[in-house]
Amino acid sequence: AQKVTQAQTEISVVEKEDVTLDCVYETRDTTYYLFWYKQPPSGELVFLIRRNSFDEQNEISGRYSWNFQKSTSSFNFTITASQVVDSAVYFCALSEPYNTDKLIFGTGTRLQVFP
């Protein structure tokens, strides 16, 4: 069965600190996609990144970076120099490709960045 685990339920940091959000997944598929979504207090989910299982290159986008490690089934997300606007719930998700593209979500990590 497919499963996504985000063990950190809540993280609090002070502005400008770096923070890493962990995501561990389980799947028997050899082809799959991994995602991160941000859910700010407004409630709307914002797409951050999609990663194909065949592409293990790490990715950096501004202050955001993602570390994909197939060997440990992890897809961790790091925010560098955090800002108050980064405060949100962050969800990691795994898709069932070539079928319904249903997303299996983790339970989310609430990040609070204090000034």
Add this chain to the structure above:
Amino acid sequence: GAGVSQSPSNKVTEKGKDVELRCDPISGHTALYWYRQRLGQGLEFLIYFQGNSAPDKSGLPSDRFSAERTGESVSTLTIQRTQQEDSAVYLCASSLDATGEFYGYTFGSGTRLTVV
């Protein structure tokens, strides 16, 4: 429209009443999904539409829940005889296609349902 639109944004209903939640996906998006998010929880898949048909309804929690889609556009999620455990945010998402390359969904802002 430019994004996925859901209505109403908030709904308070009495236990035992029926409710209808509406989703307008992005124009041209053939795939449409409903998810439920209980307070402090992740998202639970409910149902997936490809066009007007629903090949995967595996997440609907009971026969009180049903959904339909018409014109490969608007979808309605209906909950009959609502119970307090139905209280949650119901999120709709759409994507261009559910086969081949998949770039993820665009989500609506959700309908917050409170059953009192």
